[in-house]
Amino acid sequence: MATPVLNERFYNGAFLVSEANGTRSRDTVVMKNAGGTDLVLDGGLVLATLTADGSVVPYDNAGTDGSEVASCILYGQVIVPAGGQKRVTIVSRDAEVNASELIWAAGVDAAGKAAGLADLLTKGIVAR
16 A cells, blocks of 8 residues: 655745744735736745835746845745735744745746845845
């Protein structure tokens, strides 16, 4: 009899090493999905804030709409419906994170990750 394979997603906030007292490190913001399929995103995903409306999207260092500047990290798993939006919890300031547990959008290369980590550092989010 074959042993079943179990897959476990990251727990909420699993990437955090430490954060400020209470919920000072966290905020809630709107995440929009303009695509035609639901977005299933895990906590630890590096996000950026769009300049047009202040909503958050996955960080893309090649963007030109605000998505090219990493601004926060998704706290926990979320499903954003196709063509819709959802309120999400983010880590936006004063925290230490485990760099190896951060998740980057497809296409973000090593230089983009370094730039993203530098952006996060300006918010007081230190990757260890």
